[in-house]
Amino acid sequence: MPSDFISKRSSTLSPFYVMDILAQAKKLSQQGRTIYHMEVGEPDFATVECIVDAGIDALKQYKTHYTPATGIPELREAVAEYYERKFSVKIDPQRVVITPGASGALQLAMICLLDAGENVLLSDPGYPCNRNIAQVLAVESKTIPVSSLSNYQLDADLVARHWTDKTRAVMVATPSNPTGTLLPEDQLKELCQLVEQKNGRMIVDEIYQGLVYDADDYTALEISNECFVINSFSKYFGMTGWRIGWMVVPEFYIDAIDRIAQNIFLAPPTVSQYAALTALKESTQSVLDERRDEFKKRRDFLLPALERLGFAIAAKPQGAFYIYANCESFTDDSFTWVKQLLDEQGVALTPGIDFGSHLANKHCRFAYTQSLEILEQAVDKIDAFIQR
Amino acid sequence: MPSDFISKRSSTLSPFYVMDILAQAKKLSQQGRTIYHMEVGEPDFATVECIVDAGIDALKQYKTHYTPATGIPELREAVAEYYERKFSVKIDPQRVVITPGASGALQLAMICLLDAGENVLLSDPGYPCNRNIAQVLAVESKTIPVSSLSNYQLDADLVARHWTDKTRAVMVATPSNPTGTLLPEDQLKELCQLVEQKNGRMIVDEIYQGLVYDADDYTALEISNECFVINSFSKYFGMTGWRIGWMVVPEFYIDAIDRIAQNIFLAPPTVSQYAALTALKESTQSVLDERRDEFKKRRDFLLPALERLGFAIAAKPQGAFYIYANCESFTDDSFTWVKQLLDEQGVALTPGIDFGSHLANKHCRFAYTQSLEILEQAVDKIDAFIQR
Numbered sequence: 001m002p003s004d005f006i007s008k009r010s011s012t013l014s015p016f017y018v019m020d021i022l023a024q025a026k027k028l029s030q031q032g033r034t035i036y037h038m039e040v041g042e043p044d045f046a047t048v049e050c051i052v053d054a055g056i057d058a059l060k061q062y063k064t065h066y067t068p069a070t071g072i073p074e075l076r077e078a079v080a081e082y083y084e085r086k087f088s089v090k091i092d093p094q095r096v097v098i099t100p101g102a103s104g105a106l107q108l109a110m111i112c113l114l115d116a117g118e119n120v121l122l123s124d125p126g127y128p129c130n131r132n133i134a135q136v137l138a139v140e141s142k143t144i145p146v147s148s149l150s151n152y153q154l155d156a157d158l159v160a161r162h163w164t165d166k167t168r169a170v171m172v173a174t175p176s177n178p179t180g181t182l183l184p185e186d187q188l189k190e191l192c193q194l195v196e197q198k199n200g201r202m203i204v205d206e207i208y209q210g211l212v213y214d215a216d217d218y219t220a221l222e223i224s225n226e227c228f229v230i231n232s233f234s235k236y237f238g239m240t241g242w243r244i245g246w247m248v249v250p251e252f253y254i255d256a257i258d259r260i261a262q263n264i265f266l267a268p269p270t271v272s273q274y275a276a277l278t279a280l281k282e283s284t285q286s287v288l289d290e291r292r293d294e295f296k297k298r299r300d301f302l303l304p305a306l307e308r309l310g311f312a313i314a315a316k317p318q319g320a321f322y323i324y325a326n327c328e329s330f331t332d333d334s335f336t337w338v339k340q341l342l343d344e345q346g347v348a349l350t351p352g353i354d355f356g357s358h359l360a361n362k363h364c365r366f367a368y369t370q371s372l373e374i375l376e377q378a379v380d381k382i383d384a385f386i387q388r
Numbered sequence: 389m390p391s392d393f394i395s396k397r398s399s400t401l402s403p404f405y406v407m408d409i410l411a412q413a414k415k416l417s418q419q420g421r422t423i424y425h426m427e428v429g430e431p432d433f434a435t436v437e438c439i440v441d442a443g444i445d446a447l448k449q450y451k452t453h454y455t456p457a458t459g460i461p462e463l464r465e466a467v468a469e470y471y472e473r474k475f476s477v478k479i480d481p482q483r484v485v486i487t488p489g490a491s492g493a494l495q496l497a498m499i500c501l502l503d504a505g506e507n508v509l510l511s512d513p514g515y516p517c518n519r520n521i522a523q524v525l526a527v528e529s530k531t532i533p534v535s536s537l538s539n540y541q542l543d544a545d546l547v548a549r550h551w552t553d554k555t556r557a558v559m560v561a562t563p564s565n566p567t568g569t570l571l572p573e574d575q576l577k578e579l580c581q582l583v584e585q586k587n588g589r590m591i592v593d594e595i596y597q598g599l600v601y602d603a604d605d606y607t608a609l610e611i612s613n614e615c616f617v618i619n620s621f622s623k624y625f626g627m628t629g630w631r632i633g634w635m636v637v638p639e640f641y642i643d644a645i646d647r648i649a650q651n652i653f654l655a656p657p658t659v660s661q662y663a664a665l666t667a668l669k670e671s672t673q674s675v676l677d678e679r680r681d682e683f684k685k686r687r688d689f690l691l692p693a694l695e696r697l698g699f700a701i702a703a704k705p706q707g708a709f710y711i712y713a714n715c716e717s718f719t720d721d722s723f724t725w726v727k728q729l730l731d732e733q734g735v736a737l738t739p740g741i742d743f744g745s746h747l748a749n750k751h752c753r754f755a756y757t758q759s760l761e762i763l764e765q766a767v768d769k770i771d772a773f774i775q776r
Contacts, residue, residue: 007499015647064630266491268631
């Protein structure tokens with residue numbers, strides 16, 4: 001008889017509760033029910049044609065071998081040029097590391113900065129994979145409750161209060177998942193100063209950059225060259241299945257990151273890198289911006305519609321494609337409520353508990369990764385559920 | 389002033405010495421010198437046409453979204469069918485996990501089996517990324533010197549002697565990198581029995597499966613359903629840059645592996661998965677086998693040629709595309725020797741030190757990932773270097 005044991009870091013990994021929702025949605029769908037998918041963190045659009053064509057061209061040219069671990073030089077240069085074009089910041093292309101998705105980038109940053117038993121500070125609510133990646137790397141994630149008082153973001157005061165002698169890094173995301181709020185530039189500036197004083201490092205997740213609706217978009221690189229800045233071709237560039245992202249690292253860490261990447265990935269997918277070159281072209285931007293405008297329209301519909309239904313949305317979501325709504329007028333157990341909503345009306349949401357524990361049972365997340373038409377129908381269904 | 393600190397697990401990661409060789413080769417090449425690349429662990433062939441065409445078709449159909457974390461069901465089923473066709477073993481497709489390369493698979497296995505401070509047993513010499521992935525996961529790798537007495541592989545006796553109360557897993561590779569030797573079925577059977585007695589788990593790396601020249605190929609799955617069996621589309625299937633592999637896991641671990649994969653990768657690259665479907669087709673096998681036969685021809689030329697030059701090759705390499713040669717008739721510092729060989733004759737090899745420390749300075753690795761014609765020229769160059 002073999003021994004069925006499992007590491008503690010795996011057995012204690014928190015599940016995604018939305019997986020139960022997905023399984024239930026699939027079952028209902030197989031029974032012929034219409035499902036309104038507002039749980040999905042992936043744009044409904046397929047990758048735009050010119051990017052797909054660039055992928056096809058790369059394959060026709062048999063670009064099928066390994067690339068350098070940190071990516072093809074022309075893509076690293078194109079990313080640097082993109083920052084210059086979009087934000088007027090100059091970045092040495094050597095600081096740009098191409099990664100297998102933003103997940104790969106986050107692994108590199110955490111491995112490079114943290115040893116087992118040390119900790120990284122994160123917001124609650126926040127994207128669950130961040131704390132889970134920390135956990136599988138034997139890093140402790142200290143989650144800090146945030147509210148609309150700080151735009152659902154960390155600030156210098158919160159970080160100062162939660163800093164311990166084992167803290168090495170602070171991670172923020174702007175726009176944030178699940179709240180869609182931005183981290184104001186001043187707030188990030190203060191955070192950077194504090195973290196520098198504490199001899200730590202900032203990790204800034206900008207994977208929803210470009211999907212910003214009311215405010216001016218910015219990058220942490222305008223503030224500091226000493227942050228780890230993570231980005232992705234998945235969201236604004238619409239390349240989810242290609243598994244490609246990037247990270248800009250402080251100069252000191254270039255060699256270390258290269259060596260870690262050589263070991264844990266070997267290299268990012270080759271065809272995705274060539275396709276990404278086209279994603280960054282100025283000529284591609286107008287199509288991508290049209291899609292961003294479509295997301296804005298959806299938010300502009302969904303946000304007031306949810307408020308009218310009685311959801312409380314404490315900080316206006318200004319980016320990404322999520323609304324994190326307080327549903328305590330209807331329930332104090334959002335997970336059960338979300339399951340009932342799906343069962344009765346076919347609307348799938350993500351329960352708050354997937355994003356942390358702070359007031360999680362009073363919240364759920366709406367993703368507007370469906371057409372306006374579907375969102376309108378879904379709102380009617382939710383209305384019917386509430387009125388029942 | 390920011391604080392330039394780095395985690396211990398990163399700063400103590402051993403470098404790849406072959407990177408110095410590569411840098412030197414690049415410099416010489418830019419000076420117009422001809423370089424004979426025998427250091428490269430990647431087939432020289434591009435991906436075969438029908439697989440590339442399948443990738444193009446997938447893109448034309450806009451297969452650009454995320455897939456499930458463990459891969460598209462049809463590919464998991466195709467892998468299971470492949471085992472049945474090739475080895476007459478029946479595997480539940482649920483046990484097949486599609487991964488971003490074998491590196492991804494190894495990360496999943498180690499995270500699932502080992503906590504920080506526990507250890508995995510590995511052979512020395514062995515593939516360096518295995519111990520480095522362990523290290524970045526805060527897992528200790530205990531390397532065990534092996535020789536031709538055990539086919540440069542671990543055996544039950546060696547493992548029994550090195551087992552500690554912190555040991556959770558034993559990793560073997562057949563065929564092996566750097567030695568190209570196989571792990572005889574009986575030897576693996578004994579290993580599995582011992583590891584089961586010790587309440588540990590076996591991780592079997594079969595990424596060079598299919599590239600076996602004299603012996604009958606087999607899979608650990610013929611022996612046990614309780615091993616973690618890692619495979620890849622990179623080597624026999626020639627899909628290196630696509631970053632796609634797979635792992636067959638014992639039934640008990642299916643859910644845990646799925647959850648870890650969701651967190652650390654989200655999903656393997658989509659287009660690579662569709663292309664891999666064609667790689668597994670029976671109709672593709674003849675082209676892949678022709679390439680395998682070409683590798684065999686190269687080995688059949690290179691092995692006696694190196695022996696004639698005075699290299700000692702203690703265990704006949706029967707698979708992969710490597711020869712691990714003892715060069716102590718020429719040097720007791722193979723790294724310096726390899727650098728001189730490159731400098732004087734333009735032949736690039738990998739020094740033994742990249743694969744461990746056991747007699748590493750007396751060994752170097754030859755990769756026969758170049759045409760016979762180039763290998764012949766390289767052998768003449770090495771001859772001239774030795775005779776100088």
